Amino acid sequence: MPDETDLLLRRILTDVLGLKPGQADAFGAETGLFGHLPELDSMAVAGLLTELEDRLDIVIDDDEIDGEMLETYGGLLAFAEAKRAA
Amino acid sequence: MNPVSWPCPLPGGGTCEEAALQFDAGRKARLLIVPALFDEGNRMRRFTVEVMRRLDHAGIDSFLPDLPGCTESLQPLEAQDPTDWLDAMAAAARHFGASDTLGIRGGCLFTPDRLPAFHYAPVKAASILRQMVRARMLSAREAGREENREHLAEMALAKGITLAGYTLGADFYRHFEPMTADPDAAVIAQEQIGGSGLWLRAEPDENAAQAEALAAIIAGELAP
Numbered sequence: 001m002p003d004e005t006d007l008l009l010r011r012i013l014t015d016v017l018g019l020k021p022g023q024a025d026a027f028g029a030e031t032g033l034f035g036h037l038p039e040l041d042s043m044a045v046a047g048l049l050t051e052l053e054d055r056l057d058i059v060i061d062d063d064e065i066d067g068e069m070l071e072t073y074g075g076l077l078a079f080a081e082a083k084r085a086a
Numbered sequence: 087m088n089p090v091s092w093p094c095p096l097p098g099g100g101t102c103e104e105a106a107l108q109f110d111a112g113r114k115a116r117l118l119i120v121p122a123l124f125d126e127g128n129r130m131r132r133f134t135v136e137v138m139r140r141l142d143h144a145g146i147d148s149f150l151p152d153l154p155g156c157t158e159s160l161q162p163l164e165a166q167d168p169t170d171w172l173d174a175m176a177a178a179a180r181h182f183g184a185s186d187t188l189g190i191r192g193g194c195l196f197t198p199d200r201l202p203a204f205h206y207a208p209v210k211a212a213s214i215l216r217q218m219v220r221a222r223m224l225s226a227r228e229a230g231r232e233e234n235r236e237h238l239a240e241m242a243l244a245k246g247i248t249l250a251g252y253t254l255g256a257d258f259y260r261h262f263e264p265m266t267a268d269p270d271a272a273v274i275a276q277e278q279i280g281g282s283g284l285w286l287r288a289e290p291d292e293n294a295a296q297a298e299a300l301a302a303i304i305a306g307e308l309a310p
Contacts (some may be wrong), residue, residue, distance in 0.1 A: 015282035018291045035228075042228065043125050043250050044288035046221035050213070051286060062223060062235050 005081050008055055013073075016040075016048045029074025036071075045070060058083040087138070092181045094154055094174045097167070105158040106151040106178065107135065109142040115308040117141060117148040118184035118201065120175055123192030123214060124252050126285040127156065130190055132292050133284050140301030145310050148188075151178040153196070164246055164253040168261045171196045186308060191285055194267040203271035204304060207283055211265035218249035274303055 010024040017024075017039065034045050049060055060083070069079040090108050093101035110116075119138070122130040138148045154174050155163035176198040179187065186204070189197040194208035219238055226233045241247055242259040254262070276283045279299045284291050 015286045016288050018287050018289065034224075039288040041288070042225035043218075043221040045224055046217045047286055047288075049220060050217050062220070065220075065224070065227075067227070 003081075005056065005084055006077060009052070009073075009077055009080055012048060012051050012055060016044055016051070027073040029072065029077070031073040032071065033073060033076060034067075034070035052080060056080060056084055087135070087142075092151060092178055094151075095170075095177050097165075097170050101177075102154075102161065104152050104154060104161075104174070104178075106149055106182075107138070108147070108149045108182070109138055110147050110149070110182075111142075113145055113147045114185065114310055115146040116183055116185045117146055117304065117308065118175070118179045118182060118187040118198070119148055119150045120187065120189045120193035120196045121150060121153065121157075122190045122285060123153075123156075123195075124218065125250050126191050126214075127193075129285050129287055129290045132290060133297055134190060136292060136294070136297035137301050137304075140297055141304060144301060144305035146305060146308055149178065149182040149184065151175070151182075164255045164258075166255065167257050168195075168265060172198075176200075188304065189267065189271070194271065195262075195265045197268070197271065199268070203268065204274055204307075205267050205271040206274045206279075206300060207276050207285070208267040208271070208273060210267075211262045215249070215259070215263055218252070221250045222248075272307075274300065278303060 010027060014024045034040055053060055069075045088108050090106050091103040092106055094104040095101055119134060121127050121134060134150060138150060141148045152159045153171050154161040155166040175196045179198045179201055184201055187197040187201040188204045188206065189208065190206050191209050192214050194205040195211055197203040219235055223233050238247060243256055246253065246255040247259060279296050281293060281296055284293060284296065
């Protein structure tokens, strides 16, 4: 069973990218995000992070945001899971 | 739907013409809509007009003025102050004879006091700025530069700042940052609309069901 953070993250990406239901299910750990999807510009990523904070009830410090965490779905998921566990 | 213009007060006295979209059939229920701000304003524009079309069918007139310095306005954005925007929306309300007002997202911060207000998914000014500052930091980082929030905030208060392509003056930043929406407004939450808010979309999008839902809630209160 996929864990809750994974589901929430897929749902947020569905909302931000305007995907059809189920489309985000195809995202794997290596799926590219920031720098790979043209619609995911800095404003969209900033919105995504804010939404992540609201829905996961976490606070993301600016210095925690790095290229690695935003580059792939797996990187973002690992970051979100670590934040929730903290 | 007609594009029209209305006389907007200038801070130093006098007026300038600003644009608005209107559905005006001289009906009793007349809704002034204060649009979402900045980047969200672009993403919510079509949705807002779709809501206006549906309100028209429900027998409600509606008016969507530009904020000075935004959209079609010829006024410089960097010269604006939140007080100017409050004055502008109050003047638009008088000009169009509005009976009620609807704020969308950041627009909720500028709905005129004297009118009964609906606030759709209101957001604090600080949250809007936080997200815009974050976007600026991300794009700087992508370009290989490091910027930090404290430094940007200092700069914003000293001489203004450009965030996500919007140039905000120091006074604007200082006065806007603490603003929150009037707690007495009737809040319409996204849960009542269904689905996720279109302001989240990376690209402007539309959603007929959401436009229908928002118009229906307002029509339920205002329809003749």
